[in-house]
Amino acid sequence: MAGTDSSKEFAFRPTPAIILVEPQLGENIGAAARAMANFGLWDLRLVNPRDGWPNEKATASAAKALPVIERVQVFETLTEAMADLNLVLATTARNREMFKPVIGPDEAADRLSAHIGGGQKAGILFGRERWGLNNDEVALADAIVTLPVEPAFASLNIAQAVLVLAYEWRRAALKDQPLPFSADEGEPAPRGQLAAMTEQLGEALDRAGFFKTPAKRPGMMNNIRAMFARGGFNAQEVRTLRGIVAALDRRHERPNPSRHKGEDEAE
Amino acid sequence: MAGTDSSKEFAFRPTPAIILVEPQLGENIGAAARAMANFGLWDLRLVNPRDGWPNEKATASAAKALPVIERVQVFETLTEAMADLNLVLATTARNREMFKPVIGPDEAADRLSAHIGGGQKAGILFGRERWGLNNDEVALADAIVTLPVEPAFASLNIAQAVLVLAYEWRRAALKDQPLPFSADEGEPAPRGQLAAMTEQLGEALDRAGFFKTPAKRPGMMNNIRAMFARGGFNAQEVRTLRGIVAALDRRHERPNPSRHKGEDEAE
Numbered sequence: 001m002a003g004t005d006s007s008k009e010f011a012f013r014p015t016p017a018i019i020l021v022e023p024q025l026g027e028n029i030g031a032a033a034r035a036m037a038n039f040g041l042w043d044l045r046l047v048n049p050r051d052g053w054p055n056e057k058a059t060a061s062a063a064k065a066l067p068v069i070e071r072v073q074v075f076e077t078l079t080e081a082m083a084d085l086n087l088v089l090a091t092t093a094r095n096r097e098m099f100k101p102v103i104g105p106d107e108a109a110d111r112l113s114a115h116i117g118g119g120q121k122a123g124i125l126f127g128r129e130r131w132g133l134n135n136d137e138v139a140l141a142d143a144i145v146t147l148p149v150e151p152a153f154a155s156l157n158i159a160q161a162v163l164v165l166a167y168e169w170r171r172a173a174l175k176d177q178p179l180p181f182s183a184d185e186g187e188p189a190p191r192g193q194l195a196a197m198t199e200q201l202g203e204a205l206d207r208a209g210f211f212k213t214p215a216k217r218p219g220m221m222n223n224i225r226a227m228f229a230r231g232g233f234n235a236q237e238v239r240t241l242r243g244i245v246a247a248l249d250r251r252h253e254r255p256n257p258s259r260h261k262g263e264d265e266a267e
Numbered sequence: 268m269a270g271t272d273s274s275k276e277f278a279f280r281p282t283p284a285i286i287l288v289e290p291q292l293g294e295n296i297g298a299a300a301r302a303m304a305n306f307g308l309w310d311l312r313l314v315n316p317r318d319g320w321p322n323e324k325a326t327a328s329a330a331k332a333l334p335v336i337e338r339v340q341v342f343e344t345l346t347e348a349m350a351d352l353n354l355v356l357a358t359t360a361r362n363r364e365m366f367k368p369v370i371g372p373d374e375a376a377d378r379l380s381a382h383i384g385g386g387q388k389a390g391i392l393f394g395r396e397r398w399g400l401n402n403d404e405v406a407l408a409d410a411i412v413t414l415p416v417e418p419a420f421a422s423l424n425i426a427q428a429v430l431v432l433a434y435e436w437r438r439a440a441l442k443d444q445p446l447p448f449s450a451d452e453g454e455p456a457p458r459g460q461l462a463a464m465t466e467q468l469g470e471a472l473d474r475a476g477f478f479k480t481p482a483k484r485p486g487m488m489n490n491i492r493a494m495f496a497r498g499g500f501n502a503q504e505v506r507t508l509r510g511i512v513a514a515l516d517r518r519h520e521r522p523n524p525s526r527h528k529g530e531d532e533a534e
Contacts, residue, residue: 004360008419035427040417064420106438148437150307152275153331160302160430167431170415171373179413180421181362182369205511208518223507231498234366240490244468247477248515 010042010067016112016169017043017123018162019081019088021137024050024129026057030065031159032126033058033072037065039166040173045073045081045123078125078137087115087122090141091161092132093154101143105164108145109172117173124165126158189235197242198225204249277309277334283379283436284310284390285429286348288404291317291396293324297332298426299393300325300339304332306433307440312340312348312390345392345404350459354382354389357408358428359399360421366493368410372432375412376439384440387454391432393425406489407458409496456502464509465492471516 018036023029023046033044046053053074062069075081082088089108090100103111108124115122125141127133138144147156147164156164202221211217233241285303290296290313300311313320320341329336342348349355356375357367370378375391382389392408394400405411414423414431423431469488478484500508 004419004421010417010419034420037420038414038416038423038427104438105434147305147434148441149305150277150437152277153301153304153334155331156305160305160427163427163430164434167372167414167434170417171371174415179369179371179415180360180418181413201511204515208514210511210514223504224511227498227500227504227507231494231500233494233498237366237490237494240487240494244472244477244491245515247475248471248512248518251475251516251518 004064010037011040012042012067013040013173014116014119014121015041015043015173016116017045017082017085017121018166019045019047019078019123019125020049020158021047021078021125021133022050022128023158026051026055026059027061028129028158029055029058030061030063030069031157032162033062033065033068035159035163035166037068038163039170041166041169042068042071043123044068044071045075047075047078047081049074078140082123082125082140085121085123087112087120088125088141089122089143089145090125090133090138091145091147091165092127092138093146093149093156094132096135096138096144100138100141102146103143105145105147105168106172108143108165109168111143112169113172126161129158187234188232189238191229193235193238194228194233195225197238197245198228200242201245204245207249277304278307279309279334280307280440281383281386281388282308282310282440283383284312284349284352284388285433286312286314286345286390286392287316287425288314288345288392288400289317289395290425293318293322293326294328295396295425296322296325297328297330297336298424299429300329300332300335302426302430302433304335305430306437308433308436309335309338310390311335311338312342314342314345314348316341345407346459346462349390349392349407350462351457352388352390353455353457354379354387355392355408355458356389356410356412357392357400357405358412358414358432359394359405360413360416360423361399363402363405363411365402365405365489366497367405367408368497370410370412372412372414372435373439375410375432376435378410379436380439388457393428396425402489403485406492407462407496409455409499454501455499456505458496460502460505461495461500462492464505464512465495467509468512471512474516 018041020029020032036042036044053072059069112122125133125137205211211220285308287296287299303309303311320339326336379389392400392404472478478487
């Protein structure tokens with residue numbers, strides 16, 4: 001699929017575990033696995049999944065996220081699922097009236113990154129499709145994570161919540177690293193090249209009668225120079241602009257370009 | 268659904284437009300609408316959707332995101348869909364070998380927040396399910412947004428990409444005050460005006476025989492569009508550019524401008 005580099009192996013770095021508590025639909029498990037793979041997470045744990053495991057629908061909807069599906073662990077209770085972790089965050093959209101800190105996904109990612117970066121283990125809890133996590137389960141966590149959703153439409157499905165947390169994790173974990181690709185913009189052209197181009201343009205405009213009022217020419221040329229200077233054009237672009245000006249300027253010498261097929265012409 | 272406060276009205280704040288280019292599946296449109304609603308976005312625009320509009324599958328999979336579905340606008344071309352915006356970001360996972368800045372979703376959200384906070388309009392482009400946006404479309408944007416995905420599994424579906432951008436938008440919008448705007452520069456011109464100018468230039472260059480090799484014209488025009496898009500020209504400057512192109516283009520009708528003293532001429 002667009003963008004995927006098949007030559008690259010999945011890099012199994014230390015990452016937070018994603019724990020789904022009593023997930024009902026296989027499609028949601030598969031979608032969660034895909035969201036995890038997109039951002040480099042691989043440790044998926046299921047607590048008492050409704051349809052057991054393995055789950056055909058989960059595998060099917062996981063698509064190419066096989067590295068995640070192959071490593072799924074299944075537990076009967078949440079306590080067992082989080083036994084080896086010493087930082088656990090619970091995702092929920094509802095106020096729990098509980099003495100539990102509430103943080104956003106960005107702060108959650110910072111905390112997870114620091115904790116795991118220090119060699120420890122962490123996890124994030126996600127609840128059931130219909131009613132999320134119950135209070136007993138939230139009580140086990142160190143903090144609540146809630147997404148800054150629109151109050152009138154606050155419900156995210158499990159895979160979407162996993163996606164946002166996974167994205168934030170990766171952003172925090174890679175903070176100082178470059179994006180998958182960056183632009184080769186080229187440096188802005190030396191000012192001398194730009195000045196030569198605008199002067200060439202000015203002369204062409206003179207020949208075209210553009211400056212209706214000679215007294216206004218200096219001011220108008222200054223605006224034109226400022227406009228092109230602010231454009232930040234690189235050397236190649238300045239050459240293109242010179243070619244454009246030259247082509248339009250010289251056109252009057254070639255009233256019917258189609259008669260001159262085969263004739264060389266600068267681009 | 269868990270967490271949604273039905274007593275709250277959807278708050279229609281100024282937000283970026285989400286533009287889906289030739290979306291194929293109604294389910295993806297609906298899922299994108301939901302992702303938008305979750306984070307308070309509501310301006311969804313479709314360019315040439317495969318199955319037309321309205322679309323039953325889209326409405327069904329949008330679930331309660333009706334405020335978004337009801338406001339969907341459909342356009343035949345991307346240029347029309349973005350005509351009123353003066354900041355447009357294109358999402359892609361592939362390196363485009365184009366002179367176009369590349370930023371992550373967090374930086375994208377900061378730029379959008381500052382721009383919209385200053386009272387201007389912006390949008391984000393998402394491509395087709397199979398192969399995203401084509402180079403012509405990316406060339407129209409001010410910058411490329413790419414997500415920090417795992418290289419071995421880089422493909423996100425449209426709704427997922429929308430979700431991450433929508434989440435980042437809301438995070439930025441709720442966090443920062445907008446940047447102050449410098450009134451001296453004027454706002455960048457709406458994309459529709461810029462597109463009209465580059466098309467006019469392209470036609471003038473056709474008449475001038477600038478495109479020596481017809482097969483190269485699309486790529487060269489993309490470079491020209493990208494160059495002018497990056498310039499950030501305001502509406503007055505775009506008018507000046509149109510005047511420049513018109514003057515040079517029409518010059519062939521006036522081989523000796525000095526003979527036509529006193530004749531009115533558009534600047």
